Amino acid sequence: MTVTLADVAARAQVSPATVSRVLNGNYPVAAATRERVLRAVDELDYVLNGPASSLAAATSDLVGILVNDIADPFFGIMASAIQAEICGPGGRAGGERLAVVCNTGGSPERELTYLTLLQRQRAAAVVLTGGAVEDAPHAAAVAAKLRKLTEAGTRVVLCGRPPAPGTDAVALTFDNRGGARRLTEHLLGLGHRRLGYIAGPGERTTTRHRLEGHRAALTAAGIEEDPRRTVHGRYDRQSGYEATLELLRRDASLTAVVAANDSVALGACAALRESGLRIPADVSVAGFDDLPFSVDTVPSLTTVRLPLAEAGARAGRIAMGREEAPPGGVAAIRGELMVRGSTGVPSAGK
Amino acid sequence: MTVTLADVAARAQVSPATVSRVLNGNYPVAAATRERVLRAVDELDYVLNGPASSLAAATSDLVGILVNDIADPFFGIMASAIQAEICGPGGRAGGERLAVVCNTGGSPERELTYLTLLQRQRAAAVVLTGGAVEDAPHAAAVAAKLRKLTEAGTRVVLCGRPPAPGTDAVALTFDNRGGARRLTEHLLGLGHRRLGYIAGPGERTTTRHRLEGHRAALTAAGIEEDPRRTVHGRYDRQSGYEATLELLRRDASLTAVVAANDSVALGACAALRESGLRIPADVSVAGFDDLPFSVDTVPSLTTVRLPLAEAGARAGRIAMGREEAPPGGVAAIRGELMVRGSTGVPSAGK
DNA sequence: GCGAGTACAGCAAGCGCTTTCTATCGAGAG
DNA sequence: CTCTCGATAGAAAGCGCTTGCTGTACTCGC
Numbered sequence: 176m177t178v179t180l181a182d183v184a185a186r187a188q189v190s191p192a193t194v195s196r197v198l199n200g201n202y203p204v205a206a207a208t209r210e211r212v213l214r215a216v217d218e219l220d221y222v223l224n225g226p227a228s229s230l231a232a233a234t235s236d237l238v239g240i241l242v243n244d245i246a247d248p249f250f251g252i253m254a255s256a257i258q259a260e261i262c263g264p265g266g267r268a269g270g271e272r273l274a275v276v277c278n279t280g281g282s283p284e285r286e287l288t289y290l291t292l293l294q295r296q297r298a299a300a301v302v303l304t305g306g307a308v309e310d311a312p313h314a315a316a317v318a319a320k321l322r323k324l325t326e327a328g329t330r331v332v333l334c335g336r337p338p339a340p341g342t343d344a345v346a347l348t349f350d351n352r353g354g355a356r357r358l359t360e361h362l363l364g365l366g367h368r369r370l371g372y373i374a375g376p377g378e379r380t381t382t383r384h385r386l387e388g389h390r391a392a393l394t395a396a397g398i399e400e401d402p403r404r405t406v407h408g409r410y411d412r413q414s415g416y417e418a419t420l421e422l423l424r425r426d427a428s429l430t431a432v433v434a435a436n437d438s439v440a441l442g443a444c445a446a447l448r449e450s451g452l453r454i455p456a457d458v459s460v461a462g463f464d465d466l467p468f469s470v471d472t473v474p475s476l477t478t479v480r481l482p483l484a485e486a487g488a489r490a491g492r493i494a495m496g497r498e499e500a501p502p503g504g505v506a507a508i509r510g511e512l513m514v515r516g517s518t519g520v521p522s523a524g525k
Numbered sequence: 526m527t528v529t530l531a532d533v534a535a536r537a538q539v540s541p542a543t544v545s546r547v548l549n550g551n552y553p554v555a556a557a558t559r560e561r562v563l564r565a566v567d568e569l570d571y572v573l574n575g576p577a578s579s580l581a582a583a584t585s586d587l588v589g590i591l592v593n594d595i596a597d598p599f600f601g602i603m604a605s606a607i608q609a610e611i612c613g614p615g616g617r618a619g620g621e622r623l624a625v626v627c628n629t630g631g632s633p634e635r636e637l638t639y640l641t642l643l644q645r646q647r648a649a650a651v652v653l654t655g656g657a658v659e660d661a662p663h664a665a666a667v668a669a670k671l672r673k674l675t676e677a678g679t680r681v682v683l684c685g686r687p688p689a690p691g692t693d694a695v696a697l698t699f700d701n702r703g704g705a706r707r708l709t710e711h712l713l714g715l716g717h718r719r720l721g722y723i724a725g726p727g728e729r730t731t732t733r734h735r736l737e738g739h740r741a742a743l744t745a746a747g748i749e750e751d752p753r754r755t756v757h758g759r760y761d762r763q764s765g766y767e768a769t770l771e772l773l774r775r776d777a778s779l780t781a782v783v784a785a786n787d788s789v790a791l792g793a794c795a796a797l798r799e800s801g802l803r804i805p806a807d808v809s810v811a812g813f814d815d816l817p818f819s820v821d822t823v824p825s826l827t828t829v830r831l832p833l834a835e836a837g838a839r840a841g842r843i844a845m846g847r848e849e850a851p852p853g854g855v856a857a858i859r860g861e862l863m864v865r866g867s868t869g870v871p872s873a874g875k
Numbered sequence: 876g877c878g879a880g881t882a883c884a885g886c887a888a889g890c891g892c893t894t895t896c897t898a899t900c901g902a903g904a905g
Numbered sequence: 906c907t908c909t910c911g912a913t914a915g916a917a918a919g920c921g922c923t924t925g926c927t928g929t930a931c932t933c934g935c
Contacts (some may be wrong), residue, residue: 177677179891188882190915195893202894205913220673226579230920235576236642245626246605252595258595258628264633273642275625276595278608285612292623293585295575323570327527366830412817442823448823453745471791473823474797529921540885553926555883577921580890587922 176219187215189288198223225372229297234328236272237291238494242285243305245278247410248466249436251305252408253334253487254433260302260323260491272299272495281376283313290320293329300330302345304487306381307336317379318342334490335481337380338505345493345500347486347508351381351463354479354510355388358461359433361477361512367459367522368375372405373424373443375435382435383408385463410435415442423450430458431522437462437469437478444472444517455519481510528571534554537565544596549571579647583677588844589643593655595628597760598816599786603654603684603837609651610841622649622845631726633663643679650680650844653694654837656731657686668692684840685831687730688855695843695850697836697858701731701813704829704860705738708811709783711827711862713746715870717781717809721772722755723765723793725785731787734756735813739783760785765792773800778869780871782810787812787819789803794822794867805869815863824866831860 184191189208196202197212204212215221227397227489229235242250242263261274277289286308293301301324307314321331331344337348362370372389375382385516390400403425408414415434419442422429432447434440440462444454454474462469465480486508492498534541539558546552547562554562565571577586588611592600604626611624627639636658643651651674657664671681671692681694688696712720722739725732740750753775765784769792772779782797782800784790790812794804802808804824812819815830836858842848 180893192667192894192916193894193914197916199893203912207912222641222644222673224580224647224891225642226576226585226647227920228645228893229576230580230922231891231893233893233920239625243593244605245608246601247597248596248598248601250600253599255594255628255630259630273627273639273646275589275623275627277623277625278605280605280609289623291572292575294572295578296623297576306881323572374661405787412821415742438817441818445821467788468791468818471762471795472821530923531921542886542924543884546884549923553882558884574921577890578923580892580920580926581922583890583923864933 177224178219179224180221181223183215183219186219187212193253213224225413229363231478234298234300235297237296238272238274239289239296239298240274240276240302240303241279241289242276243281245276248484249410249464250304252466252483253490256484256487257302257304257334257491257494259496260488260497261495278461281308281379281384283308287313287316287320288325290317294320294324294327295296297327298324298329299334299487302332302334302490302494303336304490305336306321306332306375306379307339308350309378309380309383314339323470326523330494330496332490332494334486335483335508337384338503343504346505347493348505349381349481349486350447350507350509351384352388352391354463354481354512355385355433356392357388357510357512358463358467358477358479359389361514362397362431362459362461363392363516365459368398368431369429370431371419371429373418373422373432373434373439374405374407375410375439377407385435387405394524404429408439412438412442412445415439416446417442419446420450423447430462431467431518432458433461434463436464437466437476440476440478440517441468441472454517456522459518459521461518463510469513470515474515477515477518478513479510480513482508485503527574529574530568530571533562533565533569533571536569537562550670574767581624583647585647585649586622587643587646587648588622589648589651590624591629591638591639591651591653592626593629593631594760595626597788599760599814599833600654602816602833603840606795606834606837607652607654607684607841607844609836610838610847611845613670631658631729633658633667637663637666637670638749640674642668644670644674644677647677648674648679652681652682652684652773652840652844653686654684654840656725657688657689659730659733664689680846682840682844683777685858687734693854696855697840697843697851698855699731699831699836700857700859701734702738702741703863704813704831705783705862706742707738707862708813708827708829709739709742710746711741711864712781712783712809712868713748714812715868717871718748719776719779720754720781721769721776721779722803723768723772723784723789724755725760727757734869735785754779758785758789760789762788762792762795765789766796767791767792769796770800773797781811781868782808783811785813787814787816787826788793790826790828790867791818791822794826804867806872808863809868809871811868813860818862822867824835827865827868828863829860832858 333346406418461477683696756768814827
């Protein structure tokens with residue numbers, strides 16, 4: 176029923192071995208023969224059987240990209256850059272690798288499942304993006320998986336994710352702590368003293384690092400930590416909206432709200448506005464990531480720009496072995512403070 | 526070196542066949558034996574060899590999701606919903622399918638390449654999302670590929686994409702034409718007569734349908750088509766910004782700008798604002814899709830809501846055979862007009 | 876207590892491809 | 906004019922798993 180290598184071989188009057196060699200192009204084949212084989216492939220409309228090929232060659236051209244939330248541009252932008260680098264710029268250039276992105280939805284189990292599935296497929300490389308979950312057993316399980324993957328010849332790269340100790344995975348991590356710290360320092364510099372913080376989900380490294388940076392700035396300025404000024408939520412707009420209302424309820428005298436990321440900041444702005452507060456006259460707002468829409472909000476959002484696309488591209492190149500890993504296998508990527516219209520001097524009245 | 530089925534069999538003192546049956550669970554195996562096998566699997570840390578398994582069984586558990594631009598939430602939201610439906614809600618539930626999203630970047634070649642790659646892997650199903658490219662040869666090539674995929678047993682579903690004639694692909698298409706028409710009618714109803722239109726890339730179905738809806742409304746209102754009022758660009762913010770400037774240059778007396786989608790509308794707002802025009806007092810702006818951020822812009826964006834997540838979920842279910850295909854294999858999905866703050870009555874002065 | 880039926884378990888034949896090793900054919904080298 | 910070497914092409918042995926078919930114990934029914 177389906178066309179196989181043997182059919183092509185018969186039609187081209189050569190052996191299956193020769194057809195395979197023409198298709199893989201890593202063995203000398205006379206031009207005339209190659210020509211004949213390619214014509215047969217075309218005429219029969221032959222499509223290589225991937226599983227069979229991977230089985231025989233003990234390798235595959237699958238590259239997996241794990242993301243926490245595919246609907247979030249933060250991951251979309253990175254994934255896009257990684258994939259572009261893996262598949263090559265042109266259409267079918269770049270060795271025909273199948274770069275696929277897997278959506279874990281932030282679930283540790285799903286992350287592990289995907290890793291196993293990728294291991295099953297003997298993936299050529301795996302790129303994990305975004306913050307990790309800070310659960311010891313889970314972290315250990317992931318580390319073990321990664322170790323096994325590398326052992327099996329799969330290249331593992333972490334992009335925007337902290338290093339995984341005990342593994343050979345190359346890590347390109349964002350300096351979330353430093354970025355958050357500079358952001359809060361900016362607010363403090365403007366004169367703010369009562370700042371609310373909307374954090375992400377509690378068990379993630381990204382959440383913790385950003386929060387730590389924020390608190391470090393506060394501490395350095397001699398402001399004591401007040402747990403009532405921090406609310407945890409998801410990394411989305413809705414969460415920012417609700418958290419802001421909660422923050423306001425707890426202390427209506429806030430002069431600034433720092434959000435875990437730009438989407439959250441967007442929700443915060445909406446909540447503030449609906450509460451009759453002006454931005455930044457009454458309350459300043461700051462985000463994180465500098466997603467494309469952030470420059471277009473009104474007022475435009477002060478945030479920390481993370482070079483998502485650049486980091487992704489680099490991760491992709493490393494995964495393909497086209498760029499060397501950074502010394503020590505770890506590189507920290509700094510974020511750049513983008514001061515825009517949503518932050519200003521706190522009003523005297525407050 | 527690597528652990529194989531045979532190793533597990535040896536350890537559990539059974540035949541490889543039995544191990545395979547325990548793992549696939551579609552054949553009676555005594556509880557005690559199963560127990561023993563599972564223990565051996567665990568002890569040896571055995572991972573099934575995907576390619577070998579797919580080869581022998583002539584099927585695989587790969588499901589491909591093709592998107593035009595993974596960095597665009599429009600696709601991200603759909604992909605997320607599709608994937609959730611395919612992998613099941615829980616972590617490892619749902620038969621362990623590997624749902625992967627492939628980013629075509631809107632390139633026809635890449636689309637074909639991915640389709641071939643998926644065909645190679647003997648994918649269980651393929652979901653194509655978003656508008657198609659309107660190039661006859663390419664459309665034919667895609668149709669041929671889809672036909673071959675269905676023949677090979679791969680289920681093919683189109684989500685937010687027009688039907689592919691000559692194929693068995695189930696199509697869930699968005700009523701872009703109708704939505705666009707209602708949107709423009711809304712503007713017309715407010716009294717606008719000089720409306721600019723920022724269209725997407727010329728060769729896409731989505732672009733054409735939305736534009737047609739817009740023009741249909743215009744024509745019905747007795748407004749003749751003026752090609753100078755339409756500018757084509759990409760589906761992103763930047764493009765909207767530039768196109769708006771161009772539109773303004775051509776005719777500064779515009780009272781409304783209709784954008785191909787919300788991101789474009791965002792750029793349009795920025796350009797308008799920088800040009801000193803108020804929204805909607807001087808110029809009304811409308812988008813399309815109703816992405817999450819659209820409700821949070823200032824003023825909030827009038828747009829057409831497309832049930833992205835619902836459509837994706839349905840497509841996913843159909844792809845998994847968990848829901849019946851709509852009669853005729855085609856279902857049109859309507860968009861809902863969301864009238865918000867960015868559109869208003871044109872100012873008398875203009 | 877015996878034949879029939881049932882419930883498991885194993886054998887072995889592939890699935891379609893890659894790749895090592897071997898064979899063949901010329902062309903220069905000696 | 907024979908020998909050797911380079912360039913190609915083929916034969917065949919798997920890669921690790923699935924599954925149809927073939928046993929082999931038992932369990933029942935009468």
